[in-house]
Amino acid sequence: MSDEIRALTARLADEPTSLAFLELGEALRRRGQYDAAAKVARGGLSRYPGLADAHDLVARILSDQGDLAGAFDAWADAIRLDPMRSSALKGLAFLYFRAGEVPAALEHLARAAEADPDDVTIPAAIARIEQEVRETSAPPPPQEPAPVPASPADAPAASSPQSQTVSASTAPATPPSSPTVDSPFADFSDGERGLLLADANGLRLGGTLTAPGGGEAGDRVAAELGGVVREAGRASRLLGLGSWHSIAIETPAAFLVLVPPSGDTVLLASREPSMPMARLGLLAERAARVARRWLERGR
Amino acid sequence: MTPETMVLDRVTRVPGVRGALLASAGDGLVVAEQLMDGVDGRAAAALAGALVGRLLRTTGAAGLESPLFVHLRAEEGSLLAAPAPGDLVLVAVLGPDANIGLARLEMLDAAGRLG
Numbered sequence: 015m016s017d018e019i020r021a022l023t024a025r026l027a028d029e030p031t032s033l034a035f036l037e038l039g040e041a042l043r044r045r046g047q048y049d050a051a052a053k054v055a056r057g058g059l060s061r062y063p064g065l066a067d068a069h070d071l072v073a074r075i076l077s078d079q080g081d082l083a084g085a086f087d088a089w090a091d092a093i094r095l096d097p098m099r100s101s102a103l104k105g106l107a108f109l110y111f112r113a114g115e116v117p118a119a120l121e122h123l124a125r126a127a128e129a130d131p132d133d134v135t136i137p138a139a140i141a142r143i144e145q146e147v148r149e150t151s152a153p154p155p156p157q158e159p160a161p162v163p164a165s166p167a168d169a170p171a172a173s174s175p176q177s178q179t180v181s182a183s184t185a186p187a188t189p190p191s192s193p194t195v196d197s198p199f200a201d202f203s204d205g206e207r208g209l210l211l212a213d214a215n216g217l218r219l220g221g222t223l224t225a226p227g228g229g230e231a232g233d234r235v236a237a238e239l240g241g242v243v244r245e246a247g248r249a250s251r252l253l254g255l256g257s258w259h260s261i262a263i264e265t266p267a268a269f270l271v272l273v274p275p276s277g278d279t280v281l282l283a284s285r286e287p288s289m290p291m292a293r294l295g296l297l298a299e300r301a302a303r304v305a306r307r308w309l310e311r312g313r
Numbered sequence: 314m315t316p317e318t319m320v321l322d323r324v325t326r327v328p329g330v331r332g333a334l335l336a337s338a339g340d341g342l343v344v345a346e347q348l349m350d351g352v353d354g355r356a357a358a359a360l361a362g363a364l365v366g367r368l369l370r371t372t373g374a375a376g377l378e379s380p381l382f383v384h385l386r387a388e389e390g391s392l393l394a395a396p397a398p399g400d401l402v403l404v405a406v407l408g409p410d411a412n413i414g415l416a417r418l419e420m421l422d423a424a425g426r427l428g
Contacts, residue, residue: 248360264381
């Protein structure tokens with residue numbers, strides 16, 4: 015045990031409610047002691063659930079452990095608490111880049127640059143991504159993983175060797191570049207309006223979702239769906255209800271139904287409340303079957 | 314009989330309802346409960362609260378208002394949740410043969426009367 019970790023451990027033992035867990039968790043992470051780092055970070059997070067730093071630390075550790083979906087959720091939580099947190103924006107940019115979502119990666123880096131104009135690593139990362147895009151004349155086939163780049167944002171999570179060796183199987187899937195290209199709902203008689211297919215990492219695989227005020231909300235909603243799936247699985251399992259089949263959500267302006275076409279994807283169907291909920295459920299199940307066939311073809 | 318107990322009484326009278334409870338949405342603490350044996354009220358409150366919290370974020374991301382009613386259907390039953398005024402959430406656990414339509418109506422009515 016290094017002197018630094020020994021001192022921080024002693025400090026945290028003396029003052030369990032202090033913020034020393036942030037330094038200790040980070041020190042353990044940097045030494046590659048991920049399990050210990052995660053334990054410290056989770057303990058701190060339970061005491062300070064509203065602290066963006068704590069979510070950011072958890073995200074870095076999860077990313078190093080290869081849990082990219084968990085890291086995504088934790089960075090998203092950090093940004094919810096602190097929308098201009100540049101380290102979390104860089105972390106999300108790194109995950110988007112790894113998933114082949116270059117526009118989303120660049121958008122998050124641009125926000126990070128706005129939040130922290132003195133961080134010279136951000137414009138460098140933007141330039142590196144843009145150069146890589148220029149050099150890639152043709153996009154890789156969808157079934158191949160996106161190339162693993164050098165850290166695009168110097169995100170803490172991307173700086174460790176382990177984060178560079180995450181296997182392609184754990185990396186988020188690369189979604190289609192446009193909802194109309196190779197859409198899972200291309201053959202669906204109702205079209206893809208109000209249908210959204212997302213993977214367990216919160217990335218949109220296909221479909222479109224328009225917010226009531228206009229504008230595409232698909233990516234934002236997909237980012238939340240990974241967490242919904244986890245909570246739904248936990249609730250139904252721990253309450254002895256078995257595996258979950260669907261979630262119906264009524265809001266004043268829209269009805270939504272979530273169904274899992276496969277173990278690692280979720281489909282959302284949305285319609286105006288004039289459509290009876292049970293009928294929307296049937297539509298969602300039909301769309302899920304179509305999505306399942308599309309996923310099987312892709313695999 | 315308190316207003317909360319009356320509300321829970323109506324919900325639990327619906328055939329197939331194993332239990333109902335009223336919890337604080339923020340911290341998942343149980344305010345009142347009427348549960349059959351084998352249903353853990355604290356777990357149901359915490360789990361339903363976490364799920365509703367996630368769904369609040371999802372509808373927010375979609376530019377929609379907060380959910381009025383949530384129905385999680387599983388192979389062995391259902392979990393229903395109806396956010397109520399005062400940062401409360403009315404939760405019911407149902408068996409597989411329950412009358413979900415009637416339970417939904419009772420819960421929406423009850424959530425409205427709690428305001």
